[in-house]
Amino acid sequence: MGEPTDAERLRTDLAALRDGSPFAAPLVMVDEEGGRVQRLRQVLGPIPSAADMAATLTTDDVVALAVEHGTAMSELGITVVLAPVVDVGAGPAIGDRSFSDDPDAVIRFGSALLSGYRSVGLVATAKHFPGHGSASGDTHLVVARTPPLDELVGRDLLPFTALPNAEDVAVMMSHLVVPGLTAEGTPASLDAGAYDYLRTTLGFAGLVMTAALDKAGAGEGGPGPTSSWSRSPRRRQPSRRSSRRTPTAPSPTPASPPRSTASPRRETPAAERLRRRRPCRRRSTRGTERIRGGVVIRHVIV
Numbered sequence: 001m002g003e004p005t006d007a008e009r010l011r012t013d014l015a016a017l018r019d020g021s022p023f024a025a026p027l028v029m030v031d032e033e034g035g036r037v038q039r040l041r042q043v044l045g046p047i048p049s050a051a052d053m054a055a056t057l058t059t060d061d062v063v064a065l066a067v068e069h070g071t072a073m074s075e076l077g078i079t080v081v082l083a084p085v086v087d088v089g090a091g092p093a094i095g096d097r098s099f100s101d102d103p104d105a106v107i108r109f110g111s112a113l114l115s116g117y118r119s120v121g122l123v124a125t126a127k128h129f130p131g132h133g134s135a136s137g138d139t140h141l142v143v144a145r146t147p148p149l150d151e152l153v154g155r156d157l158l159p160f161t162a163l164p165n166a167e168d169v170a171v172m173m174s175h176l177v178v179p180g181l182t183a184e185g186t187p188a189s190l191d192a193g194a195y196d197y198l199r200t201t202l203g204f205a206g207l208v209m210t211a212a213l214d215k216a217g218a219g220e221g222g223p224g225p226t227s228s229w230s231r232s233p234r235r236r237q238p239s240r241r242s243s244r245r246t247p248t249a250p251s252p253t254p255a256s257p258p259r260s261t262a263s264p265r266r267e268t269p270a271a272e273r274l275r276r277r278r279p280c281r282r283r284s285t286r287g288t289e290r291i292r293g294g295v296v297i298r299h300v301i302v
Contacts, residue, residue, distance in 0.1 A: 001042075001111060002036075003039050003041065003042060004039075004040070004042070004043055005042045005043065006043070007043045007044075007076065007167065009266055010043060010076055010077075011076050011077055011196065012072075012078030013270075014028055014076060014078070015077055018077060018219065021150065025079070026079075027079055027080050027123075028079045028080065028082040029079070029081070029082055029125075030073065030077050030078050030080075030081060030082065031082045031083075032047075032069075032073065032078075032081050032082065032083055033049070033050065033073075033082070033083040033084065033085055033097055034046075034047040034048050034049050034050060034052075034053065034083070035047075035048060035049025035050070035051075035052065035096055035097065036049065036096070036097075037097060040073050040074070040076075042058075042076050043076070044072050046068065047065060047069055048099055049063075049096040049097060050084065050085055050096065050097055050099045050109070051090075051095075051096035051097075051098060051099065051100075052096065052133065053065070053109060053113075054099040054100050054105055054109050058107075059108050059111075059112040060110060060112075062109055062113055063112045063115055063116040063119075064116065064119045066112070066113050066114075066115070066116020066119075066120075067115065067116045067119055067120055069121075069137060070117040070120040070121075070122050073121045073122065074120055074121055074122060075216075076231070078122065078147060079122065079123060080122065080123040080124075080125060080170065081117050081122050081124055081125065082122070082125045082172065082267070083113060083117075083124065083125065083127075084099075084109070084110045084113040084114060084124065084125075084126060084127075084130075085097045085098055085110075085127055085128070086099075086100075086106050086107075086108075086110040086126045086127065086159035087128060087131055087132040087133040087156070088100070088101060088102075088106050088131060088133040088134075088155055088156050088158070088159065089101040089133030089134065090133070091132050091133040091134055091135045092132075092135055092136070092137050092138040092144065093132065093135075093138035093139065093140055094132050094133060094135075101133070102193075103155055103158040103159060103220035106158075106159045107158065107159050108161045110126065110159055111162065114126070114164070114169065118166070118168045118169070120132065121168075121289070122168070123167075123168045123169070123170055123207065124168065124169060124170070125169075125170040125171065125209070126159065126160065126163055126169065126170070126171050126172070127171070127172035127211070128172055128173070128174035128176075128200075129160055129171050129172065129173050129174060129188065129194070129212060130146070130149075130152055130157055130160065130174070130176070130178060130181065130188060130197075131146065131152055131155075131156025131157060131159075131160075131174075132174055132176065133155075133156055133219075134146050134147050134152070134155070134156055135176055135242065139174065139175040139176060139187075139211070139215050139216065139217030139218075140215050140216060140217070141170065141216050142173075142216055142217065143177065143185075143187070143216065143217050143219065144175070144176055144177070144217055145177045145178070146176050146177070146179075147179075147180070148176050148179040148180045148182035149178055149179065149181040150180060152178070157202075159196070160202060160203055160204070161297060162210070163204060163206075163231075165203060165204060165205055165206065166206060167207075168205060169207075170206055170207035170208065170209060171198060171204060171206065171207070171208050171209075172190055172208075172209055172210070172211055173188050173189040173194065173195070173198075173208060173209065173210050173211065174187070174189060174217075175187040175188070175189050175190075175210075175211055175215050175217030175218045176188050176209055178194065179199060180192055181193055181194055183187045187217055187218060189210040189211060189213075189217075189218060190218065
């Protein structure tokens with residue numbers, strides 16, 4: 001939805017989205033970190049970046065800020081906030097989005113923001129697992145790598161080990177290739193080993209989602225035009241209708257099949273309701289739905 005400017009219209013639109021959803025509790029997410037990454041700035045006013053919070057506020061101040069800002073988001077219809085950033089250090093594309101290059105400071109201030117948002121009923125999202133602070137590049141633009149996993153354990157992964165294991169805490173996976181964790185050339189967001197490490201080694205049982213799949217960093221394994229998935233087309237199974245056709249003699253240049261002149265069959269009301277309820281697979285910059293390892297993640301990003 002870009003960056004809305006009208007609070008009442010946004011509230012109405014999100015209510016309509018919620019009421020028209022086939023799901024009991026659709027997830028409505030917003031990228032609202034503060035500073036330069038704040039989609040509701042024109043509706044709710046600005047809040048400081050993570051770096052400014054750590055430099056100018058106490059952790060109690062951050063909790064109070066999250067309570068006030070989270071309440072305003074909740075009243076609009078937001079259910080999930082894509083914050084805090086718990087990357088350690090100002091790596092490529094991170095900068096002032098990180099609280100600090102000190103893991104302990106990141107844990108303190110990240111936990112404060114999480115606590116405030118959770119206290120008003122929002123799901124708070126720690127990102128970007130397993131840590132973007134030491135990345136080799138900006139995953140919006142390139143396929144980036146981190147140092148080996150054993151180097152991340154004592155620094156970048158520490159904030160993720162401190163996360164509360166609760167239903168109202170989520171983790172966002174990064175598009176980072178991690179030696180010792182992911183397969184070569186495969187980003188963590190698309191690698192089963194990365195999810196297994198988060199679930200099994202770190203014991204996190206909450207919601208897990210990917211970063212936006214239109215980023216260049218997802219191109220190695222994601223559904224883009226250069227993807228290995230797109231280079232392996234599925235075999236089409238012959239339809240029943242085609243199997244009943246009378247075989248014709250082979251021709252060097254087969255003619256196009258004639259268009260049917262029959263009237264299209266009208267859809268019954270029951271069939272129409274069933275079709276409308278069927279979930280679809282979409283990929284766009286506004287939201288994503290991915291089916292990976294038996295997990296379905298569907299969200300709308302404001």
